[in-house]
Amino acid sequence: MDVTKYTIKQISVFSENKPGRLAAIAGALEDEGINILAFSIAEANGFGVVRALVDRPDAAYKKLNAMGFMVSFTDVIAVKMRDVPGGLFEMARILSEAEINIEYSYAYSGREAAVLILRVDRVDAAVEKILARGGTLLSADEFS
Amino acid sequence: MITWDPNMEMMPEAELKKMQFKLLKMLVYRLYSFSNFYHERMDAHGVHPDDITRLEDVVKLPFMVKSDLRDNYPDKIFTATPEELVRYHVSSGTTGKPTVVGYTKNDLDNWTESLARALTSCGVGRGDVVQVAYGYGLFTGGLGLHYGAERIGATVVPASVGNTERQLELMQDLRVTAICCTPSYLAHIGETAKKLGISIKNDTRLRTAILGAEPWSDQMRQRIEEEMGIKAYNIYGTSELSGPMFTECKEQDGIHMWSDLAFVEIIDPETSQPVPDGEDGEMVVTILQKEALPIIRYRTGDITSMNVSPCPCGRTHPRIARLSGRVDDMLIIRGINVFPSQVEHTLLSIPEVSGYFMIEVDRIGALDNMLVKVELNPEAFSDKINDILDIRRKVGHTLKNMLNVSVDVEISEPGSLPRFEGKAKRVIDRRVL
Structure with missing residues (x-):
């Protein structure tokens, strides 16, 4: 199975936890005409990591890196959830039964469905199990 | 007014100077004859003992700096035989190799005598109960004050540092009247007392504090004195000189530097030229009677000024003002010397961070707080918060191991x-001292 089809390149940006940092990141992406499709901030005492799915990850990486930001790519998967009670549970149960650990996750409610972005410890197994159980994964193409 | 050694402490200035010259001359001859280190130093500097014909000629002698002691670790510049040594003290070694100071019997005797005079000048004496809450051990503070207080017939409570509640219990139960410690530790004792519902002013007999080993200010003195109902005196000394040696007298207006023990110069740290009395400069000290570890024109790095006007207390020995800073950027954090260069060296050994850093120091409550800002290396960046927290912990641990703070x-x-x-x-440094 072509798992790479479903692995999505997320950009992660290190940021100090102080006013203006997110504006600097978002402003830079706007300058490059890059669209942010999904996004979250993980924060600790004093710093945070901004994670985003964008339509042109390589361009975003280049731009932010040139501005002096620390940027990395991380492989994530995006699962369509039914936007009804139990939608998240369905997905969580599939991964739980396969003993796949979710390192972090965030979600957005799109036009057609809710989408769950997952960073898991075993991407291949997660893709396989979700598809085998009739889940729908968004392909990387759908984000570009 | 009570003095420990009135003849010495109130000797006319001219006589003191005569005595200093004699001691200096003897010292230089002795070192030129018996110390390879000093003989070579003087030769390289083009000065011979015969060139010292009056006290002012001291400026012809070369300076000594801290690195001279470190470079000659542990005892290469000692001028006493091993059999003559009766004690070692060792500095914390936070700037690299530690500094070892050796003492002969006479060295200890002079150090103790210096403190006997100093403590007496603060109004401490027989009948006082002195709690020594400086560290005992390789650090000079504890044992120095211990023997000084014993010599004047006071009762010593060798409490050392730490266990603040017990310190308070001892202070109350043993009817302590004087305490020797760092100013921040006394403030900490004060805060602990408050928490326990103890008023130092009303529930103890404390009336004198002798505070030093870290920078503090007159404002802090005022706060401590009012809150605790005591008098607080400034003490000065470094391990190279022997340890804490000199304090203010009851006038609380400058630290008397015993002229028979120390010859003090204040110089411009840039030009090394003397500055006029009353002007700030780097203090340079010659310890006139040291046997084991000679200290000639030692650049202390401490910024202060000299006051040679007569003191109302009657003592004729010159006074130095409260230290106003350091020539280098050495920080004293909770009594421990910290150099930015150490932080840099430590960070360079940690691949996850760059060598760029900033140090921010605050005083939170009574304690110094040091924050080190570091930059993550891009290669070490992980998308996972926990990985970054791990790096932060690693940096903290490594710094703590290196700095002892x-x-x-x-x-x-x-x-x-x-x-x-x-x-x-x-x-x-945002500390309000």
Whole structure:
């Protein structure tokens, strides 16, 4: 199975936890005409990591890196959830039964469905199990 | 007024100077004859003992600096035989190799005598109960004050540092009247007392504190004195000189530097030329009667000024003002010397961070708090918060091991910390002393 089809390149940006940092990141992406499709901030005492799915990850990486930001790519998967009670549970149960650990996750409610972005410890197994159980994964193409 | 040694302490200035010259001359001859280190130093400097014909000729002698002691670790410049040594003290070694100070019987005797005079000048004496809450051991503070207080017939409570509640219990139960410690530790004792519902002013007999080993201010003195109903005196000394040796007298207006023990110069640290009395400069000290570890024109790095006007207390020995800073940017954090260069060396040994850093120092409550801001190396950046927290912990642990003082660590973006051209100013000290 072509798992790479479903692995999505997320950009992660290190940021100090102080006013203006997110504006600097978002402003830079706007300058490059890059669209942010999904996004979250993980924060600790004093710093945070901004994670985003964008339509042109390589361009975003280049731009932010040139501005002096620390940027990395991380492989994530995006699962369509039914936007009804139990939608998240369905997905969580599939991964739980396969003993796949979710390192972090965030979600957005799109036009057609809710989408769950997952960073898991075993991407291949997660893709396989979700598809085998009739889940729908968004392909990387759908984000570009 | 009570003095410990009235003949010495109130000797007319002219006689003191005569005595200093004699001692200096003897010292230089002795070292030129018996110390390879000093013989070579003087030869290289083009000065011979015969060139010292009056006290002012001291300026012909070469300076000594801290690194002379470190470079000659442990005892290469000692001028006493091993059999003559009766004690060692060792500095914390935070700037690299530790500094070892050896003492002959006479060295200890002079040190103790110096403190006997000093403590007496603070109004401490027989009948007083002195709690020595400086560290005992390799550090000079504890044992120095211990023997000084014993010599004047006071009762010593060798409490050392730590266990603050017990310190308070001892202070109350043993009817302590004087305490020797760092100013921040006394403030900490005060806060602990408050928490326990103890009023130092009303529930103890404390009336004198002798405070030093870290910078503090007159404002802090005022606060301590009012809150505790005591008099607080400033004490000065460094391990190279022997240890804490000199204090203010009851006038609380400058520290008397016993002229028979120490010859003090104040110089411009840049030009090395003497500055006029009353002007700030780097204090340079010659310990006139040291046997084991000679200290000639030792550059203390401490900034102060000299006051040679007569003191109302009657003592004729000159006074130095409260230290106003350090020539280098050495920080004293909770009594421990910290150099920015150590932080730099430590960070360079940790691959996850760059060598750029900033140090920010605050006083939180009574305790110093040191924050080190570091930059993460891009290669070490992980998308996972826990990985970054692990790096932060690692940096904190490593710094603590190297500095002997715990620090807070903040992870900054690469390139976000200031870059300096020329002399870096990596320390922001916001402590209100």
